[in-house]
Amino acid sequence: MTVLITGVAGFIGFHLARRLCEAGVDVVGIDNLNDYYSVELKQARLSKLANYSNFSFHKVDIADKDALFALFKGNAFAQVIHLAAQAGVRYSLEQPQVYAESNLSGFLNVLEACRQYRPEHLVYASSSSVYGLNEHMPFSTADTVERPASLYAATKRANELMAFTYSHLYGIAMTGLRFFTVYGPWGRPDMALFKFTKAILEGQPIDVYNGGEMSRDFTYIDDIVEGIMRLRLRPPLAADGQVVPGQLYNIGRGEPVKLLHFIECIEGALGLRATINPLPMQPGEVLRTWADVSELAQLIDFRPAISVEAGVTNFVEWYRDFYNV
Numbered sequence: 001m002t003v004l005i006t007g008v009a010g011f012i013g014f015h016l017a018r019r020l021c022e023a024g025v026d027v028v029g030i031d032n033l034n035d036y037y038s039v040e041l042k043q044a045r046l047s048k049l050a051n052y053s054n055f056s057f058h059k060v061d062i063a064d065k066d067a068l069f070a071l072f073k074g075n076a077f078a079q080v081i082h083l084a085a086q087a088g089v090r091y092s093l094e095q096p097q098v099y100a101e102s103n104l105s106g107f108l109n110v111l112e113a114c115r116q117y118r119p120e121h122l123v124y125a126s127s128s129s130v131y132g133l134n135e136h137m138p139f140s141t142a143d144t145v146e147r148p149a150s151l152y153a154a155t156k157r158a159n160e161l162m163a164f165t166y167s168h169l170y171g172i173a174m175t176g177l178r179f180f181t182v183y184g185p186w187g188r189p190d191m192a193l194f195k196f197t198k199a200i201l202e203g204q205p206i207d208v209y210n211g212g213e214m215s216r217d218f219t220y221i222d223d224i225v226e227g228i229m230r231l232r233l234r235p236p237l238a239a240d241g242q243v244v245p246g247q248l249y250n251i252g253r254g255e256p257v258k259l260l261h262f263i264e265c266i267e268g269a270l271g272l273r274a275t276i277n278p279l280p281m282q283p284g285e286v287l288r289t290w291a292d293v294s295e296l297a298q299l300i301d302f303r304p305a306i307s308v309e310a311g312v313t314n315f316v317e318w319y320r321d322f323y324n325v
Helices: 011-022 039-049 064-071 095-117 150-171 192-201 223-229 261-269 294-300 308-323
Strands: 004-005 024-031 053-061 081-082 123-129 174-179 206-209 247-249 276-279
Touching: 011 039, 011 095, 024 039, 024 064, 024 276, 024 308, 039 053, 053 308, 064 095, 081 095, 095 123, 095 150, 095 276, 123 150, 123 261, 150 174, 174 223, 192 206, 192 261, 192 308, 206 261, 247 294
Parallel strands: 004 024, 004 081, 024 053, 081 123, 123 174, 174 247, 206 276
Antiparallel strands: none
8 A cells, every 4th residue: 555645754644754754654745845944953853754664655736636646656555645745824924926826826726636546534724723613512514604704714714615516526535624723843934833942941921812711622743643533444334335425524622722831831831930921812713713623523433632732842942852952
């Protein structure tokens, strides 16, 4: 079995590829290595993956249809795990065209490649941001999600609708995963945990929006990977073997944490106090996220297990080691 991971040099892609390789699965990874954040960090992740004989990397942009199709033609992918995307809520306000190219055109190319080359299962990344201005808690996949608060969220909701259409029309098994605030070692520098840790260690203030009166369903990377590992083997099929289109799941801890407590966890792990720079609520942000994870618990007997205290400590240990601070 060969699995394709798009966005393999990214945070989640790296961890998933490593887990699959350790399980003896042949992994082909692609990434365009863009400079949205440190290319050196992406290269460091790839250097770790290069130690596995069952891993191969190709520098391919999913927006390049010809290159993507050539890759599919040269391999028989049993599963495609699509994680490549332009991430970041705030950045989508500054560079909207980049999101259209990667998250819309790029995803369409992945769908077209799957239509032609027919993997057994396409698992793709959506986001908790699709819930947008929804006020019903916890967020359920049964909720209406037609009020996105950012362009990033809108592109992820568009991905879900595109996937439904292709699954319905062409009988391709697809599962969309709404990730909730993923964090952990090797995380992205634009995420709160990374930025706060870096600033506190450097004696700089941290930007805290809305008086810290926000909460997030922080989900540790190992829990995210475990969920993907189980779901990839469960394509959405009815009893008669027909594909069930539109399958979506939340992957979150199921336990919202206040931002101020999250900061306290970082302070505890570092042994340092943060200086807070209070700022108003930012456009595109939401006050709370909270995942209803009952569907995954029923389907694959899975509930995330890593507490935010343990997860933050693991990240801080990685950060100190990686950056030698």
